[in-house]
Amino acid sequence: MVLRSRGVSSLLRAVDAAARRRRYVPSPALRSVYSSSKILDEGTLKPRGFGRNVSNFSTISEPVLVTVPEVPAAWRTFPASGHVFQEEAEVGNMKMSFETGKLARFASGAVVVGVGETKVLVTVVADYKFDGGKDFLPLQVEYREKQYAQGKIPATFMRREGAPKERELLCGRLIDRSVRPLFPKGFFYDSQIIANVLCSDGDQDPDVLAVNAASAALVISDIPWKGPIGCVRIGRVKGKFIVNPNMDEFSLSDLNLVYACTAEKTVMIETQAREITNQDYVAALHLAHAEATKLIPPQLELAAKVAVLKRPLPVLTVPPEVLEKVRSLAKIAIEAVMGNPQFGKFERGQTLGAIEEEVKNRLISEGDEVSVKLLPYAFDAVKKEVLRRNIFEKGMRVDGRGLNQVRELQCEAGTYPALHGSSVFSRGNTQVLCTVTIGAPDDAQRLDSLVGIDRKRFMVHYSFPPFSINEVGRTGGLNRREVGHGTLAEKALVALLPPEEDFPYSVRVTSECLASDGSSSMATVCGGSLALMDAGIPLRSHVGAVSVGLVSVSDPETGRVTEYRILTDILGLEDHLGDMDFKIAGTKKGITAIQLDIKPAGIPLHILCEALEPALVGRTQILDFMEQVISSPRDSTARENLPRSGTMNIQQDSIGRLIGPQGSNIKNIQKVSDARINISGDGVVTIFARDQASFDLAKQMVEASVGKEVEVGGTYSARVVAIKDFGAFMELNGGYQGLLHISEIAHERIERVSDYLSIGQELSVVCIGRDLRGNLKLSRKMTLPLVVPENATQPPIPESTVPRAQASKIKQNVTGS
Numbered sequence: 001m002v003l004r005s006r007g008v009s010s011l012l013r014a015v016d017a018a019a020r021r022r023r024y025v026p027s028p029a030l031r032s033v034y035s036s037s038k039i040l041d042e043g044t045l046k047p048r049g050f051g052r053n054v055s056n057f058s059t060i061s062e063p064v065l066v067t068v069p070e071v072p073a074a075w076r077t078f079p080a081s082g083h084v085f086q087e088e089a090e091v092g093n094m095k096m097s098f099e100t101g102k103l104a105r106f107a108s109g110a111v112v113v114g115v116g117e118t119k120v121l122v123t124v125v126a127d128y129k130f131d132g133g134k135d136f137l138p139l140q141v142e143y144r145e146k147q148y149a150q151g152k153i154p155a156t157f158m159r160r161e162g163a164p165k166e167r168e169l170l171c172g173r174l175i176d177r178s179v180r181p182l183f184p185k186g187f188f189y190d191s192q193i194i195a196n197v198l199c200s201d202g203d204q205d206p207d208v209l210a211v212n213a214a215s216a217a218l219v220i221s222d223i224p225w226k227g228p229i230g231c232v233r234i235g236r237v238k239g240k241f242i243v244n245p246n247m248d249e250f251s252l253s254d255l256n257l258v259y260a261c262t263a264e265k266t267v268m269i270e271t272q273a274r275e276i277t278n279q280d281y282v283a284a285l286h287l288a289h290a291e292a293t294k295l296i297p298p299q300l301e302l303a304a305k306v307a308v309l310k311r312p313l314p315v316l317t318v319p320p321e322v323l324e325k326v327r328s329l330a331k332i333a334i335e336a337v338m339g340n341p342q343f344g345k346f347e348r349g350q351t352l353g354a355i356e357e358e359v360k361n362r363l364i365s366e367g368d369e370v371s372v373k374l375l376p377y378a379f380d381a382v383k384k385e386v387l388r389r390n391i392f393e394k395g396m397r398v399d400g401r402g403l404n405q406v407r408e409l410q411c412e413a414g415t416y417p418a419l420h421g422s423s424v425f426s427r428g429n430t431q432v433l434c435t436v437t438i439g440a441p442d443d444a445q446r447l448d449s450l451v452g453i454d455r456k457r458f459m460v461h462y463s464f465p466p467f468s469i470n471e472v473g474r475t476g477g478l479n480r481r482e483v484g485h486g487t488l489a490e491k492a493l494v495a496l497l498p499p500e501e502d503f504p505y506s507v508r509v510t511s512e513c514l515a516s517d518g519s520s521s522m523a524t525v526c527g528g529s530l531a532l533m534d535a536g537i538p539l540r541s542h543v544g545a546v547s548v549g550l551v552s553v554s555d556p557e558t559g560r561v562t563e564y565r566i567l568t569d570i571l572g573l574e575d576h577l578g579d580m581d582f583k584i585a586g587t588k589k590g591i592t593a594i595q596l597d598i599k600p601a602g603i604p605l606h607i608l609c610e611a612l613e614p615a616l617v618g619r620t621q622i623l624d625f626m627e628q629v630i631s632s633p634r635d636s637t638a639r640e641n642l643p644r645s646g647t648m649n650i651q652q653d654s655i656g657r658l659i660g661p662q663g664s665n666i667k668n669i670q671k672v673s674d675a676r677i678n679i680s681g682d683g684v685v686t687i688f689a690r691d692q693a694s695f696d697l698a699k700q701m702v703e704a705s706v707g708k709e710v711e712v713g714g715t716y717s718a719r720v721v722a723i724k725d726f727g728a729f730m731e732l733n734g735g736y737q738g739l740l741h742i743s744e745i746a747h748e749r750i751e752r753v754s755d756y757l758s759i760g761q762e763l764s765v766v767c768i769g770r771d772l773r774g775n776l777k778l779s780r781k782m783t784l785p786l787v788v789p790e791n792a793t794q795p796p797i798p799e800s801t802v803p804r805a806q807a808s809k810i811k812q813n814v815t816g817s
Helices: 006-021 166-182 206-220 247-252 278-306 320-338 345-366 369-394 480-494 520-534 572-577 605-629 652-659 661-673 692-706 804-816
Strands: 032-035 064-067 085-091 094-100 109-115 118-126 139-144 191-199 230-237 240-243 255-261 265-276 409-413 421-427 430-439 458-463 506-515 544-554 561-568 580-586 591-598 644-649 675-679 684-689 715-724 727-732 736-741 762-770 776-779
Touching: 085 278, 094 206, 094 278, 109 206, 118 206, 139 166, 139 206, 166 191, 166 206, 166 265, 166 480, 191 206, 206 230, 206 255, 206 278, 230 247, 230 278, 240 278, 255 278, 265 278, 265 605, 278 591, 278 605, 320 345, 320 369, 345 369, 345 572, 369 544, 369 561, 369 572, 409 520, 409 605, 421 520, 430 520, 458 480, 458 520, 480 506, 480 520, 480 580, 480 591, 506 520, 520 544, 520 580, 520 605, 544 572, 544 605, 561 605, 580 605, 644 692, 652 661, 652 675, 652 692, 661 675, 661 692, 675 692, 684 692, 715 736, 727 776, 736 762
Parallel strands: 139 191, 458 506, 736 776
Antiparallel strands: 032 064, 085 094, 094 109, 109 118, 118 191, 230 240, 230 255, 255 265, 265 591, 409 421, 421 430, 430 506, 544 561, 544 580, 580 591, 644 684, 675 684, 715 727, 715 762, 727 736, 762 776
């Protein structure tokens, strides 16, 4: 075959494209192009492209030989096709499997983790292009539970999955918070983790499997990462801890602790509990750490089998000389600002911004372009140094407080009486407005998840508008941070809600963050508790919450923490420049919710256990202040605008009358009374109304529709519905029907019923009994006055009041005399 020169560029472009697909661009030194005047046949040109034969290039021109190098094994980004590697670990009473190489081979890392018949596939990919304009890790985490995993077709119009559900967003945040701290500092490459539940047997929650799969996928990939980590769930049933409980055990558990850690340090905690004590919680943490570390060796063994080394990517770091130069220019000015408690949040921020701008102008005038580009990172590092030095050496924070001092508290309940419940809670400059709305049982949120409950009657919705931090931003849509903060407050408060049997309402709490200077989620817990009390919801006690922070010094070689200070009730700046945000909510009796977010590559467990004590002290102080405002639920009966509900029993044969033809009657009752009515098959009618007047009206209309039980001897208003030769059929008391015999219409003898009655006529009747079939027997003449004949010495006795034989004897005696 003859090759032409223009075919060379086509071949090189194809080779370069293949190299880019394999995440490797061959350098010019490794690529050689030899030109020759000889004609080469097709068999002479046998280049290899990254383990694949490059063939079928049919070009004709001058002979050219192109040599394409092999990709070094250290830079392979995924296992070779056909090689499947597996590992297994036993945690608690179950076995967890790790598998790679079978699915998603083109991803930088792909692992399937399974327990029983629940399997989760997690893939990880990171871009190779570095964007110097970013100062954060652009990590995107997606978690999806598609309906095919449980053998269902989506109920949407298009029969496809829609936008991520709330649970999927929360599981994605769980993965993100577990793996993000272990990425190298300065790793600002676009990265993506996608978790997909392949199948579920409904016995295990896939979220813990997804965290472990994400860790394993990062470990076996070429992406720099300081893992692996292990993740477990701890429950407690009847005082006994259970590792990774199944859903039956989980439904009985009073603890839901999700814990992720490296071999030595904790990286993530998520907890929901029913007032667990600090002592019991510490025991649960130590058990979780011991069990989670069992999942680390299998991941390391899996990575050794795959044998993919980490990619040599440049990471943004600030050279020591640049840091020292910025320190010399800005340190004194920063110390003056951060050591002055008179500065508020915005005054401090504006002044620090002006200092940074002045340093930038100085560097520009000196022509130091490198320092100008790295100034934001260096300036931030100097701020951290000043903050930590003030805390370690002076024991002073930026606002002048002591290390364990809570900010000034302000709160009120019943802010807006027109609402079911409302409150305003302020801690320092952080302020939230909380409201409570009480709804009917069918207002509960319906959940469509693979595991767990299918409805939720208590909801907390948190909003963080941009004006709360004096910014212009977008509003609307489902924000992951807002969903996460609302769910944390929901976990903290739901433990104190009365059982559904005693309180069958649905409850929605909303939190509007009006101003934020740190710990707005913890303020939501406090404000929500106040609003619930104001609404008259019978909480056992108040729930308070506080965030605990940390500043620490670590050995640069070993990473061990050599010195640290724990801070109670952290500011936004302390959250940004500190090492952790340890959110703890609960009552005076125990913990109801915890969430841990960290910035370094893990926090020693003993520090977290130690932080529980100052959190309890701060929480107790906050609870004491809240109890001064409102210490017990308000009397709901004294509030006319609060919803009312009640039940009443009706006969099962009356259900049809209450519903009416095609539901017309029940719909009319709900429309007129503005109440909601539910009817069970056993005759229990539940009425939910927005206020007492609406409830009373609905109850009256229900009673009028089905009526009270008809009693023998009782007098009722009845309507003629049909006329026969032997009498008339009557409808009375909300739908009951009975027979008014011709002999019971009047005292005198009647030849034709129609001479006395007409369809639709209303008249009073007396129930005189039931026939053998249970049908009502009615009498009209018993309601009529007796007419005594002129020649009679005593009034006639109605036949219906005495037996027939006795009545005939009475007549004989009367006439005989």
